[in-house]
Amino acid sequence: MxxxxxxxxxxxxxxxxxxxxxxxxxxxxxxxxxxxxxxxxxxxxxxxxxxxxxxxxxxxxxxDLDVMANSQEVIKQLSEQYEIYITTAAMEYPTSFAAKYEWLKEHFSFLSDMNFVFCGDKSIIRADYLIDDNVRHFEHFAGQGILFHAPHNVNEHAEIRVHNWLEIRDYFLR
Known part of the structure; x- marks a missing residue:
């Protein structure tokens, strides 16, 4: 998988x-x-x-951040065909660990806690794909980077860019 x-x-x-x-x-x-x-x-x-x-x-x-539109439904669908890991560069703000973990448990309870990865450098992640809003995380990532559109990255180039979770669903479940 x-x-x-x-x-x-x-x-x-x-x-x-x-x-x-x-x-x-x-x-x-x-x-x-x-x-x-x-x-x-x-x-x-x-x-x-x-x-x-x-x-x-x-x-x-x-x-208490809002959940991005359609992310829960699409990730649930993806989890039926892919291993899903949530990877957050939490080391940038270590005080965020508890809040991020609680947020994930509340909104993505269908994922195992063991699939939540709190890290700094995402190049350590061994995955086939990385969906991220920062192109810097793709630089040393061994798999395929997929840039999630965000205001700050409008001028960034990426081989693959998606604008929302419905596009992600279409990309992976076509």
Missing amino acids: KRIAIDMDEVIADFNTKHLRLFNEQYNEQLTVHDLQGTRLRLLRPHLKNEIIGYLKDPSFFR
């Missing part, structure tokens, strides 16, 4: 919506996801970089 490794943030968990909401509330701004095209919030407001990254260091930040 082939393996699919799937990133968490901005692939199955809607990171940007909460991040922008917290920022806009605190700094009385009206930034939208459209403003993040080709960039990241910390680059749009470099003078507030530490504060923006500070949200991610809050142990509860990742606990």
Whole structure:
């Protein structure tokens, strides 16, 4: 059975919506996801970089993110024909471990805990495919990288790019 490794943030968990909401509330701004095209919030407001990254260091930040549309249904379908692993570069924000684990248990309870991989460098993942929103994770990955479209990666090139979970379903279950 082939393996699919799937990133968490901005692939199955809607990171940007909460991040922008917290920022806009605190700094009385009206930034939208459209403003993040080709960039990241910390680059749009470099003078507030530490504060923006500070949200991610809050142990509860990742606990209540929205689930990306159709991800649960499609991953459940894929799990009938593929081994599925959720791989998150949690070492970037170690305080996120508990919240991310609880979030996965709540929203993807049909997957085994043993299929949740908290790591730093995803090149250690042995899978046939990696679905991720960051092309940097494909650089040393031995399998096929599949770029999940996100505002920050609109200018990135990838051999395969998908825009949503229905496209992923079509790619794997055609």
